[in-house]
Amino acid sequence: MGTKTTSFSFLFPISVLLIFISLFTIITQTSTGSAEPLYTNSRWIVDEGGRRVKLACVNWVSHLEPVVAEGLSKQPLDVIAAQISALGFNCVRLTWPIYLATNDSLASLTVRDSFQRLGLEESIAGLQTYNPSIVDLSLIQAYQAVVSSLGSKNVMVVLDNHVTKPGWCCSNFDGNGFFGDQYFDPDLWIKGLTHMATLFKGVQNVIGMSLRNELRGPKQNVNDWFKYMQRGAEAVHSANPDVLVILSGLSYDTDLSFLSNRAVDLTFSGKLVFELHWYGFSDGSAWVSGNPNQVCSMVANNVKRKAGFLLDKGWPLFVSEFGVDQRGTNVNDNRYLNCFLAVAAELDLDWALWTLVGSYYFRQGVVGMNEYYGVLNWDWNEIRNASVLQKISAIQYPFQGPGLAETRKHKIIFHPSTGLCVVRKSFTDALTLGPCSKSDGWYYTPQKILEIKGTYFCLQVDDVGKPARLGIICMESDSKWEIISDSKLHLAAKTSSGTTVCLDVDSNNVVVTNLCKCLSRDSSCDPGSQWFQLVDTTRRPRLDSSTKIKSVLELGIAR
Ligand SMILES: *[C@@H]1O[C@H](CO)[C@@H](O)[C@H](O)[C@H]1NC(C)=O
Numbered sequence: 124m125g126t127k128t129t130s131f132s133f134l135f136p137i138s139v140l141l142i143f144i145s146l147f148t149i150i151t152q153t154s155t156g157s158a159e160p161l162y163t164n165s166r167w168i169v170d171e172g173g174r175r176v177k178l179a180c181v182n183w184v185s186h187l188e189p190v191v192a193e194g195l196s197k198q199p200l201d202v203i204a205a206q207i208s209a210l211g212f213n214c215v216r217l218t219w220p221i222y223l224a225t226n227d228s229l230a231s232l233t234v235r236d237s238f239q240r241l242g243l244e245e246s247i248a249g250l251q252t253y254n255p256s257i258v259d260l261s262l263i264q265a266y267q268a269v270v271s272s273l274g275s276k277n278v279m280v281v282l283d284n285h286v287t288k289p290g291w292c293c294s295n296f297d298g299n300g301f302f303g304d305q306y307f308d309p310d311l312w313i314k315g316l317t318h319m320a321t322l323f324k325g326v327q328n329v330i331g332m333s334l335r336n337e338l339r340g341p342k343q344n345v346n347d348w349f350k351y352m353q354r355g356a357e358a359v360h361s362a363n364p365d366v367l368v369i370l371s372g373l374s375y376d377t378d379l380s381f382l383s384n385r386a387v388d389l390t391f392s393g394k395l396v397f398e399l400h401w402y403g404f405s406d407g408s409a410w411v412s413g414n415p416n417q418v419c420s421m422v423a424n425n426v427k428r429k430a431g432f433l434l435d436k437g438w439p440l441f442v443s444e445f446g447v448d449q450r451g452t453n454v455n456d457n458r459y460l461n462c463f464l465a466v467a468a469e470l471d472l473d474w475a476l477w478t479l480v481g482s483y484y485f486r487q488g489v490v491g492m493n494e495y496y497g498v499l500n501w502d503w504n505e506i507r508n509a510s511v512l513q514k515i516s517a518i519q520y521p522f523q524g525p526g527l528a529e530t531r532k533h534k535i536i537f538h539p540s541t542g543l544c545v546v547r548k549s550f551t552d553a554l555t556l557g558p559c560s561k562s563d564g565w566y567y568t569p570q571k572i573l574e575i576k577g578t579y580f581c582l583q584v585d586d587v588g589k590p591a592r593l594g595i596i597c598m599e600s601d602s603k604w605e606i607i608s609d610s611k612l613h614l615a616a617k618t619s620s621g622t623t624v625c626l627d628v629d630s631n632n633v634v635v636t637n638l639c640k641c642l643s644r645d646s647s648c649d650p651g652s653q654w655f656q657l658v659d660t661t662r663r664p665r666l667d668s669s670t671k672i673k674s675v676l677e678l679g680i681a682r
Pocket residue numbers: 222226227228229
């Protein structure tokens with residue numbers, strides 16, 4: 124595969140990038156909780172003190188034929204682990220095949236031998252250079268070394284049983300899809316889960332085990348799902364009561380609807396989490412062939428019906444795979460990501476991005492396959508696409524949850540297509556997009572006025588193509604913001620001459636109002652720049668009651 128076919132002038136060295144990212148990333152992440160078991164409290168994952176820990180993970184692949192975490196032939200393990208943490212991810216979903224835990228002759232193979240048997244001499248040379256201390260470890264020791272390195276950087280780990288037989292996943296007929304398939308013997312699976320749960324008992328940063336990736340295929344059925352997933356959950360819990368037990372749905376983990384009328388029956392509580400996978404291609408090419416407002420509404424409602432309802436029932440929902448082609452050329456993916464981010468922020472979901480991996484040693488018969496969904500580039504030494512990463516960094520921030528209530532609930536005005544929020548420098552400057560941590564608290568009143576908490580200011584329309592402004596006479600239709608379109612992601616108000624306009628941003632990220640675009644039917648245009656999500660948060664806004672007096676002074680100056 125081409126290694127650097129994209130315009131490399133846009134690829135930053137990691138060090139520069141980290142500075143760049145930190146300008147946008149919220150540094151007040153919840154503690155990574157590297158040292159203690161996690162629990163569930165209703166829909167939230169919490170630490171021992173009951174405080175929310177939002178899982179903001181990245182998937183790291185270690186289940187392909189070599190059974191070695193990808194990238195170790197390109198960068199030192201500790202450097203990769205440090206990068207993960209520096210990019211604001213607090214956790215890794217680390218994949219593994221059952222055979223690693225049940226086939227001793229595989230598990231005891233050295234990393235060198237494993238590559239050798241596949242003819243991957245170049246990877247051995249890379250490992251020798253970057254990870255000489257790993258190359259002669261056994262496969263299971265190498266896996267443990269990865270977990271341990273992540274631990275040393277305070278990165279939590281979810282052990283994800285991805286397949287039984289090492290290799291790329293997933294298809295309906297790969298023999299790894301459902302209980303009873305050629306490579307999916309329930310007893311062997313239980314044995315493997317028990318072994319891994321036992322092996323990592325007492326390893327502090329291993330906070331969860333995801334029992335099986337993407338159940339699927341002709342054999343899938345609800346009765347067996349309950350029968351075996353309950354058995355698996357009990358086996359893991361009795362071997363290692365510290366870990367969260369994470370259960371995948373049917374149909375490639377897109378469907379948990381069968382839990383709406385039947386509950387999982389377990390002997391333990393406070394440890395159960397459900398996982399969901401949601402990609403652009405989960406809905407074929409719907410995003411590119413339909414109107415994005417209508418598709419976003421249809422898809423988001425489906426996701427809520429098939430999985431999101433679990434939150435209302437008091438279960439955590441971990442979107443353990445989502446992601447996009449980071450080249451930015453896949454329109455289906457681009458449109459999907461904006462909608463995904465709006466929903467993920469609104470519901471404040473726990474998640475794991477697919478994927479960290481920039482390239483694979485060997486995937487589907489290809490040596491050195493490029494991974495366009497990867498955060499890192501082919502060489503694992505640069506960020507593939509900083510703007511995609513910046514968007515995603517917006518949801519690393521926990522907006523609410525137990526222990527995070529610093530103030531009364533309010534809104535922030537989130538702009539998914541940039542991952543930024545509406546912010547202001549002062550009361551007189553134009554509003555722009557900036558980091559959500561720098562946002563004021565907004566109230567959306569029953570009169571549909573968007574007002575800055577602790578002030579008399581509200582958001583107002585000036586005219587078509589003009590910056591939105593803050594005013595203090597908030598009774599006219601220029602201050603009344605309707606949430607419109609099927610996606611409910613457009614904020615519309617009227618100019619003084621009665622023209623309906625939508626909140627938008629210009630090329631300098633100044634918040635303006637323009638004619639509303641592609642509200643329905645039209646599939647050729649992308650309304651993404653006009654999508655704003657009002658997100659509930661209890662985190663301290665830039666301006667809260669303690670600074671109210673100051674704001675009144677500022678108001679005096681502004682007047
Ligand atoms: C166990 O692993 C070895 C080494 O990869 C392989 O040759 C063997 O076929 C495996 N055994 C089973 C039962 O899968």
